[in-house]
Amino acid sequence: MNHNSIHWFRKGLRLHDNPALLAAMKDCAELYPIFILDPWFPKNMQVSVNRWRFLVEALKDLDENLKKINSRLFVVRGKPAEVFPVLFKKWKVTRLTFEVDTEPYSKQRDAEVEKMAAEHSVQVIQKVSNTLYDIDRIIAENNGKAPLTYVRLQTVLAPLGSPKRPAQAPTKNDMKECSTPWKSSYDGKYSIPTLEELGQDPEKLGPHLYPGGETEALSRLEIYMKRTAWVCNFQKPETEPNSLTPSTTVLSPYMKFGCLSARTFWWKLADVYHGRKHSHPPVSLHGQLLWREFFYTAGVGVPNFNKMEGNPVCVQVDWDNNKEHLKAWSEGRTGYPFIDAIMTQLRTEGWIHHLARHAVACFLTRGDLWISWEEGQKVFEELLLDADWSLNAGNWQWLSASAFFHQFFRVYSPVAFGKKTDKNGEYIKKYLPFLKKFPAEYIYEPWKAPRSLQERAGCIIGKDYPKPIVEHEVVRKKNIQRMKAAYARRSGSVDVGDKDLEGSKKKGVKRNAAKEQSVADLLKKAKFKKD
DNA sequence: CAGCTGGTTGGACCG
């Protein structure tokens, strides 16, 4: 019993599968579980009031669960670098534990804290528990590079075997030998923040669909795991982006904050799969967890992963800078009801289906508006409850055909795509109720409805709801050509202009481009030799 | 090595 430990919660807001917390409790006299309200976050990113609520609820739940084992949560205000020296002295701390975090800011922050802890003779213990595997290990196994395809990731993971089994949550019994000192003077100082303290307006909250916290996460998990047939048959591409209630688990916000452990989720799924025929990665639920791993690995292994410039896997594209179009997209005013309904759901509820993300991301970038994926990334980062740095950056690059996915001629139609699973546009009517009187024939394209119908529906297009800000069929073709040119520039080929691509000349141009490319390659090689 | 295969989830059109 020779340690006074701080366990530092950042993500990983849970008691289950928390090896760093268990390490803090070992041979421990006094345990101080803390969360730091780090001013870096609100300064460097917009966070919606919905996500602040989720965090506050997750912290409350954590505090309650800690109290059940005779401890509590201390919420500390300030910069980690300034907070720790004070706490180390005040609580006579000898050990600091936390979960490994692979995001760039976190890595830098944690390195500084680790150094400072050493200066105060505080032992630091870090444990991997946010991801299924140790991300650095995956990269090492792949010769120091992040796998750029899913198949490659699977190949690299195969010899590593299944992810570790989750650690048990600590119980009262584990706290028998140690205590969390409790002074009344602590209560105000280390209390869970309110939305008001965080500068948020509770009036702006959306419906309370996904309460934050570990307790909610585990009960949500249990509910879904009971649906064994559904779990075993799960194929992500067959779930619906525009159902009126989510067609997938919506466990992602809980994963983002670590209210649910990926490994706990993995092994619960394995239990359900056991002895049953079931779907497989990439489309299965296990497959979804591996996608998370895939993008986490890329986020660590690829420099400047959340940017285009300086990002070696990202195609360099001459995106336009159209502030009006960006604003229209982010506020759900593009004139395409399917797109605007999705953006409305995102803004009000904080969660949209994965394929809905595809539709709006393609629309913003290579499909229609030709606006940088970094702009979309910022909007998602603000509004999504599950906004996760690596996943957000990776998926935006995927959808904009900037990295991982390259079949840029496959463009989602803002009209046709939604119809596949919602012919009558019920989803659109839910989120854009002013369109609810349009018949199915026009619900995806209300501008095509006759004026008399628009009047009867009580919504004049161009007045009560915007006309489409771009003509999809026109910009789509133009954008595919721009994408093709961006790819051609990347491979060292000549800039293939629109003019050269007309009709019968196509084949000739292709041959020329190939020839140019090989010349460029020869030049590159020659240069290399000289060096 | 040059060529091949496969790639989480496209769209339009045809029968």
Next chain:
DNA sequence: ACGGTCCAACCAGCT
């Protein structure tokens, strides 16, 4: 209603 074919042709990884 739904499966097949074409569209135009990308890249990463493998052999």
